[in-house]
Amino acid sequence: MVAALIHVELMIRLQVLLEPHTPRISPPYPDSPHPKIKDGTIGYQSLIKVNIDSVINQEMFMLTRKFALFLAVFVVLLSVGFACGPGDVEADLGQEFSLAIGQKAIITGEDLEIRFEEVSEDSRCPRDVVCVWEGRVACVLEITRGGVPEEITLTQPGLTDQPAREYHQGYIFTFNVEPYPEEAEKPIKSSEYRLRLTLTSD
Numbered sequence: 001m002v003a004a005l006i007h008v009e010l011m012i013r014l015q016v017l018l019e020p021h022t023p024r025i026s027p028p029y030p031d032s033p034h035p036k037i038k039d040g041t042i043g044y045q046s047l048i049k050v051n052i053d054s055v056i057n058q059e060m061f062m063l064t065r066k067f068a069l070f071l072a073v074f075v076v077l078l079s080v081g082f083a084c085g086p087g088d089v090e091a092d093l094g095q096e097f098s099l100a101i102g103q104k105a106i107i108t109g110e111d112l113e114i115r116f117e118e119v120s121e122d123s124r125c126p127r128d129v130v131c132v133w134e135g136r137v138a139c140v141l142e143i144t145r146g147g148v149p150e151e152i153t154l155t156q157p158g159l160t161d162q163p164a165r166e167y168h169q170g171y172i173f174t175f176n177v178e179p180y181p182e183e184a185e186k187p188i189k190s191s192e193y194r195l196r197l198t199l200t201s202d
Contacts, residue, residue: 096198101190107199112171113144116195117151119177122188124158126181134159137177139195145169154195167202174198 090106091097097105099116106113121138125131135158143150156164156177163176175197181188 091199094198094200096196099195099197101193105197111146112199114197114199115142115144117142119190119193120153122177122181124181126184128182129184131159139175139177139193143169163196163198170202172200172202174200 087100087103088106089097089099089103090108092108093110099105099114101116101118104113104115117140119137120140121136123135124137125133125135137156137158139154139156141152141154143152150169152168154164154166154173154175156175158180161176161180163174166173166175175195178194178196179188179192
């Protein structure tokens with residue numbers, strides 16, 4: 001009963017709202033193909049349908065515009081991501097930076113890029129073991145200078161916390177490979193390696 005009263009009330013309010021805007025056709029056209037035209041007046045049902053269609057068209061237009069804007073922003077962000085690469089870092093000469101495997105560093109003003117490819121060897125003596133040899137860790141890097149790539153290997157001995165230094169392509173590489181193996185039974189995962197590197201000119 002309450003629902004029926006609410007429905008009637010809504011219909012009355014709708015008719016009151018639509019009454020001032022009901023268009024008139026003068027003179028009437030008895031032969032008009034429009035089934036809702038009677039005595040020169042478009043019926044309420046036809047007008048409501050026209051209004052609903054208009055609202056739907058407006059909503060579709062707004063959704064289309066929003067989707068087009070979202071698509072444009074997505075394309076721009078995607079292009080920036082491809083240009084810079086995921087996780088790329090920028091550094092100046094003399095500035096220390098850290099790379100995970102797969103990351104690339106862009107050296108500002110040098111037309112030089114350094115990518116940490118892999119750890120090809122890690123035989124460093126763990127801290128909880130007495131070794132006859134300190135072992136070493138070897139990191140493979142791809143150096144791209146002037147658009148020309150070259151692969152190099154940086155090697156650091158074990159049982160030391162001091163950074164190692166090597167000379168390549170006119171630059172001095174001062175580096176440290178982390179973490180250091182603490183226990184023989186707990187090997188380091190590839191995702192855990194970090195190469196702390198400082199590049200200076202010769």
